[in-house]
Amino acid sequence: MTVLRTALRVEAIAWRRSTVQRLATPLLIALVPVASIGLTTLARSGAVGGAGAAKLADYAAGDPATTHLVAAGQILSVAVLMAGGFAVAATFGQPLADGRAGAYFGLTTPRGTLAFARGLVVLGWAAACVAGAVAVTVGASAAVAATTDAPFGPAAWAAAGRALAAGLLAAGLALPFAAVATATRSPLATVGALIGVVGLTQVVVLVGAGAWFPYAVPSLWTGTGGPDAAADVGGAAVAITAAVAPVGAALVVVQWRRLTDV
Amino acid sequence: MDSALLLDDVHHAFGGHRPDARPALSGMSLAVAPGEVVAMIGLNGAGKTTALRVLTGRLRPTSGTARVLGHDPARLPAGAALRFGHVVGAALVDPALTVTENLRVAAELHGVAHAGAGAAASAVAERLDLVPWAHARARALSLGNAQRLGVACAVVHSPAAFVLDEPTSALDPRGVVLVRELVRERAAAGAAVLVSSHHLDEVARVADRVLAVHGGRVVGSLTPDEAELERRFFDLVLAADTAALPAGSRRSA
Missing domain, CATH: 3.40.50.300 (P-loop containing nucleotide triphosphate hydrolases)
Structure with missing residues (x-):
């Protein structure tokens, strides 16, 4: 446990100082509520017509607070996957690309433990960003509701809970990209794989298999594909999606233990 | 022997x-x-x-x-x-951390207890004349100072x-x-x-x-x-x- 505690402390310092973290944290925590409330306001303003209005139709009805939080969940389910993917591309891929990973050999803190701690730190950071983004959205939405005499009731709280859960699931889906970063030894290739999986997810959803595809589940669960698609996402699919994170973490730990030619 | x-x-x-x-x-x-x-x-x-x-x-x-x-x-x-310590190619240095942070991190990763890492870092920083840059980010160091920091990180645990x-x-x-x-x-x-x-x-x-x-x-x-x-x-x-x-x-x- 002492070795893991050391690894966690070291990785937390490194992540706190990293440029990726400094950019992504405010973007996630501030832009998600701004976009959620902004899209809802825009949908109800009547200022958007044509195809844009059709895309925003889901945000034009219902109580505003619930809509804000549904939108927040939908945005988070993609944004956190992308942010987490960039984070593991940087933290796992960059040291292998620039040779710094060679310095992790011959340490009392084993490489597998360092990799595990690195994954946990990124996952913890992503989870904190999700919680922060949902909390700020709840606060901003409650303020909007208070000034417009709109309700902020149980439906809004339920939407907040689902946004939080979907965001956490999406954060876990980023961990397998640490294994991609390790295998390719390239942050850019990892980002390419991330974009590829997001594209593949679109195809899987289009052919109707999204309810069982982990990378589609958070988004569909929050209603991106409509209420029917959300209803198709069952507990088993959510459990499978949640299992991606530990599988990804285990894989990257094994990879870092076996690392050679660095 | x-x-x-x-x-x-x-x-x-x-x-x-x-x-x-x-x-x-x-x-x-x-x-x-x-x-x-x-x-x-x-x-x-x-x-x-x-x-x-x-x-x-x-x-x-x-x-x-x-x-x-x-x-x-x-x-x-x-x-x-x-x-054991080594510098072969890139050193155990994170460019985003300061000199002191890098030395403390290297000490801990090499097995120095958390309580003793600060003292170990200070000693090697003084020995290799890195004290004037103690609070500078590693990425801001000149090539020579960065190389001395790399050596310091490899030997911080004696x-x-x-x-x-x-x-x-x-x-x-x-x-x-x-x-x-x-x-x-x-x-x-x-x-x-x-x-x-x-x-x-x-x-x-x-x-x-x-x-x-x-x-x-x-x-x-x-x-x-x-x-x-x-x-x-x-x-x-x-x-x-x-x-x-x-x-x-x-x-x-």
Whole structure:
């Protein structure tokens, strides 16, 4: 446990100082509520017509607070996957690309433990960003509701809970990209794989298999594909999606233990 | 006396068993005893860095034996890792952290207790004159200061054996003296030190023994205080090349 505690402390310092973290944290925590409330306001303003209005139709009805939080969940389910993917591309891929990973050999803190701690730190950071983004959205939405005499009731709280859960699931889906970063030894290739999986997810959803595809589940669960698609996402699919994170973490730990030619 | 650092008949080819495989080590053998500084000199591509990568566990050789403090460096137990340090290529330095943070992190990763990491970091920062940059980010350091920081991170835990690849290549004359004095001090305290370099006059000042490396193996040994070290090195290289030629194509002396 002492070795893991050391690894966690070291990785937390490194992540706190990293440029990726400094950019992504405010973007996630501030832009998600701004976009959620902004899209809802825009949908109800009547200022958007044509195809844009059709895309925003889901945000034009219902109580505003619930809509804000549904939108927040939908945005988070993609944004956190992308942010987490960039984070593991940087933290796992960059040291292998620039040779710094060679310095992790011959340490009392084993490489597998360092990799595990690195994954946990990124996952913890992503989870904190999700919680922060949902909390700020709840606060901003409650303020909007208070000034417009709109309700902020149980439906809004339920939407907040689902946004939080979907965001956490999406954060876990980023961990397998640490294994991609390790295998390719390239942050850019990892980002390419991330974009590829997001594209593949679109195809899987289009052919109707999204309810069982982990990378589609958070988004569909929050209603991106409509209420029917959300209803198709069952507990088993959510459990499978949640299992991606530990599988990804285990894989990257094994990879870092076996690392050679660095 | 047992060797603290050992390579025995190590062979390695990049590209494995493919026809275009490039041999990098061809029977590399060397040993460094506690309290001894051994320098490897050789031309570019001679196999020095590949040998050091094997010795630090970063590269598993095709055949042969590597030992660090009696253990396989690819699976170094914590007790041995606590007594080992190295800089081969990129150092254990995070560009986003300050000098002090990097030294503390390196100390902890090398097994120094959290409570003692600050003192260890301060001591090595003072020894290598890094105190003026203590709060500077590593990415903001000059090349020479960054190299001294890398060396400091490798020895912050006072290892009993350490390996330095080209440790003075970017240093100014004062930095060269600081690193040389550090190496000699640690050796006097019983550490086994293996360094690689292109600079004959520098290795002559720091090493007890100098090994000439060529074609992926040690082709001869030099004593640092002998006259015309450079000529002796090239004689060894030429002799190795001549010996490697087919018998019919050798010119008589």
